[in-house]
Amino acid sequence: MADHVLELQGIRKAYNVGTEVETEVLHGIDMWLGRGEFCALIGPSGSGKSTLLNIIGLLDRPTGGKLTIEGHDTGALDDKALTRLRGHSIGFVFQYHHLISAFTALENVMMPLLVQNEFPNAAMQARAGELLDQVGLTPWKNNKALSMSGGQQQRVAIARALAVKPSIVLADEPTGNLDTKSADSAFELLRDVNRASGTSFLIVTHNMDLARRCDRIIEVVDGRLSASTSAALEIAAPSA
Secondary structure, three states, X not given: OOOEEEEEEEEEEEEOOOOOOOEEEEEEEEEEEEOOOEEEEEXXXXXXXXXXXXXXXXXXXXXXXXXXXXXXXXXXXXXXXHHHHHHHHEXXXXXXXXXXXXXXXXXXXXXXXXXXXXXXXXXXXXXXXXXXXXXXXXXXXXXXXXXXXXXXXHHHHHHHHOOOOOOEEEEEOOOOOOOHHHHHHHHHHHHHHHHHHOOEEEEEOOOHHHHOOOOEEEEEEOOEEOHHHHHHHHHHOOOO
């Protein structure tokens, strides 16, 4: 089979299950993400994109179907194992950077490593320093996040997402709060990281200009993949 870091088979999600107001928002999603791919996830507001991203990011469980990440059937994992898999395999970049404003750029990038190791050490500092250099922020590594520009803060957030060397980065409107120049710069940075590291990216965006610059576009409409997306996935899927 192809080297897929992510596979979804028949993923469904319903709320208020078993009640009169039960509502299904995802209706059998089948999709995959190849190792090193850089994909856009698009769709109108209310289409189910955020719900789908939460499930892929192991922040929520589906009510049906199978989700496999790095060969792990997530439905067979308990909450502790899911947390461990999420911490090692998935990085997150959000529309708002969610940095700790009183911490320096270096300290913010170290946070995911501290979750895993509890106490800071020289290796963590070196890793954070390397990532800040990669995103062009070495001169600002000791600056408090509060004192940095929006574009710089998002670069710190990108570096933080890469701290644990995840196989997948999920980016939810990562350029949504930036001006056009900063948005283009942040997007190119994500692309550069993808090419250099082979990390797979799934990027939710409403910006079609950016989406068209991705390897592939996955479109969600009313809780289902669009017909064109489903057809493209079938054509692109390598045979066993």
